[in-house]
Amino acid sequence: MSAITREQVAHLAKLAHIEMTEEELRSMAKELDLVVDSVASVSEAAGPDVPATSHPIPLQNVFREDVVGATLTAEESLRNAPDAAEGKFKVPAILDEE
Amino acid sequence: MNRSTEEVLSFDEAMEKYDPVLGFEVHVELNTRTKMFDAAPNVFGDEPNTNVTPVSLGLPGVLPVVNRVAVESAIKLGLALGCEIRPVSHFARKNYFYPDTPKNFQTSQYDEPIAENGSVDVELEDGTVFTVEIERAHMEEDAGKLTHMGGAAGRIQGADFSLVDYNRAGVPLIEIVTKPIVGAGSRAPELARVYVAMIREIVKNLGISDAKMERGNVRCDANVSLMPKGSATFGTRSETKNVNSLRAVERAVRFEIQRHAAVLDSGGTIVQETRHWHEDTRSTTSGRPKSDADDYRYFPEPDLVPVVTDHEWIERLRAELPEPPAERRRRLRTDWGFSDEEFRDVVNAGVLDEIEQTVAAGAAPAAARKWWMGEIARLANQRETEIADLGVTPQHVVELNGLIDAGKINDKLAKKVLAHVLDGEGSPAEVVERRGLAVVSDDSVLTAAIDDAMAQMPDVVAKVQAGKVQAVGALIGPVMKATRGQADAGRVRELILEKLGVQG
Numbered sequence: 001m002s003a004i005t006r007e008q009v010a011h012l013a014k015l016a017h018i019e020m021t022e023e024e025l026r027s028m029a030k031e032l033d034l035v036v037d038s039v040a041s042v043s044e045a046a047g048p049d050v051p052a053t054s055h056p057i058p059l060q061n062v063f064r065e066d067v068v069g070a071t072l073t074a075e076e077s078l079r080n081a082p083d084a085a086e087g088k089f090k091v092p093a094i095l096d097e098e
Numbered sequence: 099m100n101r102s103t104e105e106v107l108s109f110d111e112a113m114e115k116y117d118p119v120l121g122f123e124v125h126v127e128l129n130t131r132t133k134m135f136d137a138a139p140n141v142f143g144d145e146p147n148t149n150v151t152p153v154s155l156g157l158p159g160v161l162p163v164v165n166r167v168a169v170e171s172a173i174k175l176g177l178a179l180g181c182e183i184r185p186v187s188h189f190a191r192k193n194y195f196y197p198d199t200p201k202n203f204q205t206s207q208y209d210e211p212i213a214e215n216g217s218v219d220v221e222l223e224d225g226t227v228f229t230v231e232i233e234r235a236h237m238e239e240d241a242g243k244l245t246h247m248g249g250a251a252g253r254i255q256g257a258d259f260s261l262v263d264y265n266r267a268g269v270p271l272i273e274i275v276t277k278p279i280v281g282a283g284s285r286a287p288e289l290a291r292v293y294v295a296m297i298r299e300i301v302k303n304l305g306i307s308d309a310k311m312e313r314g315n316v317r318c319d320a321n322v323s324l325m326p327k328g329s330a331t332f333g334t335r336s337e338t339k340n341v342n343s344l345r346a347v348e349r350a351v352r353f354e355i356q357r358h359a360a361v362l363d364s365g366g367t368i369v370q371e372t373r374h375w376h377e378d379t380r381s382t383t384s385g386r387p388k389s390d391a392d393d394y395r396y397f398p399e400p401d402l403v404p405v406v407t408d409h410e411w412i413e414r415l416r417a418e419l420p421e422p423p424a425e426r427r428r429r430l431r432t433d434w435g436f437s438d439e440e441f442r443d444v445v446n447a448g449v450l451d452e453i454e455q456t457v458a459a460g461a462a463p464a465a466a467r468k469w470w471m472g473e474i475a476r477l478a479n480q481r482e483t484e485i486a487d488l489g490v491t492p493q494h495v496v497e498l499n500g501l502i503d504a505g506k507i508n509d510k511l512a513k514k515v516l517a518h519v520l521d522g523e524g525s526p527a528e529v530v531e532r533r534g535l536a537v538v539s540d541d542s543v544l545t546a547a548i549d550d551a552m553a554q555m556p557d558v559v560a561k562v563q564a565g566k567v568q569a570v571g572a573l574i575g576p577v578m579k580a581t582r583g584q585a586d587a588g589r590v591r592e593l594i595l596e597k598l599g600v601q602g
Contacts, residue, residue: 015393017195054188054398060406063166066130069137069151077147077155077264087146088261091197093246 003040004033104381105360109284109352112324112359118286119332120279120351121321124297126272127240128171129308129315133268134239135162135205135402140270142313146263154268156201161401164189168270169212169405171306172237173415175272176213178300178422179232183407187212189237189399197262198241206273208396211236212405219424220296222288225438230293231277242267278332286322286355291348294318298344299423311342318347322354324362333358334368338382341375350375353382430454434463447471449485455492461499469495473513477520494519498526506536510583538585541593547580548573548594563598570594 006029013020020028074087083090130140136153153160176183190208216232243266248258274297282289298316302309309315323335336358341350358368373382421429430450431441434457444450449470456466470485474495478485498516501507507515507530518529530536538544551573552559561569570591577590595601 011393015193015195015395054400055403059403060186062163062403063169064132064137064163066132066165066167067137068132068139071138071148072150072152072155074145074147077150080157085261088245088263089147089197091260091262093248093257093259094197 003036004029104357104383105364106353106356107359107363109356112355113284114327116324116326116355116359116362117280117329118282118351118355119323119325119335120276120282120286120290121335122274122276122279122290122293123319123321124274124294125240125317125319126175126274126297126301126307126309127315128168128270128272128306130165130167130171130270132165134165134168134237134270135268136160138268141265144265146265149265150267154200154264156199162205162399164402164405165270168237170415171270171304172212172235172272173407173412174304174419175274175301175306176216176235177412177416177419178304179213179216179218179235179274181213181216181232181235183213183412184210185407186210187405187407189402189405190396191399192238192394192396194394196241197260198244198267200242200264200267204238204241205399205402206238206396207236212407218293218296218300220289220292221424222285222292223442225442226285228282228285228289228292230279230289233275233277235272235274238271238273240266240269240271287348287352290318290320290351291344294347295344296423303420303423303426305420311344314342317342320347320351320354322351322358323368324355324358326362333362334370336368336371336373336382338373338375339385343377346375346377349380350382353380357382434467436463436467440467444471447475447485449475452485452492456495459492459496461492461496465499466492466495469498473516477517481520489520489522490516494526501526501530505586506530508537508586511535511537535584538581541589543581544577544585544590544593547577547585548590548597550580551576552594552597559598562594562600565600567595567600 006025009025009029009032010020013025078084078087078089081089128140132138133140133154136151138151138154139149141149151160153162173183187207187210189205191203192206192208193203195202211234213235214233216235218230218232219227220230221227242262242264245261245263246257246259247261276293279289294316298309298311301307301316307315311317318341320338320341321335322338323333325331325333336354338350338354341347354373361368369384369387371387372385374385375382427441427445427450431438434441434453436444444453444467447470452470453463453466456470457463474485474488474490477490478488481488494516498507498512498519501515502509502512511530512526515526515529515533515535518533519526523529523532554576555573558569558572562573573594574587574590577594578585578587
């Protein structure tokens with residue numbers, strides 16, 4: 001069951017802003033295909049009576065009370081920033097996607 | 099980027115040929131103490147990047163935890179919008195790359211929003227009630243704030259770089275999405291305005307948002323499309339983003355209707371795209387067409403567990419709901435006995451709360467209305483401020499009215515007193531006391547002034563004595579002047595006639 005095509009990988013790479021060579025696109029498609037195949041084996045074990053689940057542990061309503069906690073200082077916030085100005089993160093001008 | 103001036107058709111002509119279809123996405127920022135998924139404060143206007151935690155910044159390895167109050171606010175809003183509250187709802191990741199979200203995804207809700215299928219009745223200016231169907235209201239988080247530097251005056255076009263403040267990133271949002279609204283016809287722009295006004299009023303009334311549009315607490319994306327008259331097939335829509343005042347919402351919808359009509363009339367096709375509203379030119383410009391980038395690849399948020407509601411929780415929240423704004427208006431209109439026009443004026447002037455509090459504090463509804471719609475509105479206008487910011491309280495009005503009823507001051511003096519109250523000179527009674535503005539009720543003071551006036555105008559005295567009672571006015575004027583308007587004109591008249599032995 002081959003699921004992932006080179007075109008799909010190219011599309012995802014574009015969405016993720018990752019530059020990939022033709023060779024990388026093809027090898028990544030193969031690798032992802034393998035991953036998808038492996039994961040698909042789960043559906044062999046789980047019958048139609050088992051609902052789709054995104055959480056292995058049956059937890060619900062895990063809430064936090066609305067109480068202010070510790071925050072970072074501006075200096076701490078910006079410590080890992082490649083560039084900063086006026087206490088803010090400085091990023092390249094990104095126009096609306098064309 | 100298309101920055102050229104767009105062709106538009108006149109609104110009337112557009113309406114002759116087409117029926118508009120509207121749709122709104124209104125984002126409401128909640129006024130919780132903390133953010134949606136972390137304990138950073140939700141405060142507007144603080145130093146950049148100080149109201150943040152590693153979660154707000156999307157640092158590696160962090161885990162979000164849902165704010166209980168934000169969920170309860172969402173449920174309350176859902177109930178106020180007449181929605182069904184989902185027994186089980188999930189959070190989802192909406193993936194996109196833009197520096198306003200440090201995580202590269204927004205935590206939102208996708209196919210299982212907390213609230214669905216509601217409706218809101220809105221009232222147009224002429225009293226017509228229009229029902230807007232609500233598709234869903236879901237919980238999500240706000241993005242950081244970008245400032246575009248260089249280029250043309252803070253606009254994104256031509257900017258050299260952008261600065262990002264993540265204080266707003268993670269602030270709880272509820273997005274309210276309408277179903278397509280058809281049948282508004284030429285009232286579509288007005289409907290857009292009153293709908294957003296109603297949402298603002300509802301969230302303010304619920305106390306779940308500060309609801310200040312100028313601060314972005316309530317933001318509207320307006321979808322517009324046109325159908326040729328007689329057709330029932332929706333046209334291609336445009337989505338005008340972040341229209342952030344009621345007036346702008348009305349104008350943006352009107353402009354888009356006119357622009358669509360011009361495109362369709364010339365045989366063109368509407369591009370499905372986002373549009374930017376410009377208040378200065380009162381027009382929209384092309385933003386971004388629908389593209390691959392709109393492939394958000396939603397998937398269930400693995401770090402958050404489902405929100406499960408039960409009957410008891412929902413009913414407890416329902417019991418906390420205040421009276422809905424529309425019902426409250428109906429009740430107040432009846433209680434106060436105002437005409438439809440009087441009541442609408444009060445609503446439009448935004449002094450419903452003030453009048454209600456003034457009446458509750460003991461004033462007659464008509465007197466409360468007279469003050470808030472009259473002298474107080476005039477002073478606000480004169481001082482170029484909002485009535486709410488003027489500093490006059492319902493208690494002031496009640497006190498002022500009480501002083502008039504007790505005969506201590508007259509209407510004219512009351513206006514003077516009010517102006518001094520606004521200048522911070524104390525309560526009305528204190529102003530009257532300190533400034534000696536009370537009506538002169540000491541007959542001996544009045545008698546002296548009357549004697550003076552009569553001595554100076556013997557001819558008038560003679561006329562009155564001869565039976566021309568109306569001539570007495572000529573004597574009252576100088577007395578009022580002598581007492582600097584602080585005499586009760588009625589009492590002065592009585593005293594003069596008494597002196598002259600004439601029956602009033």
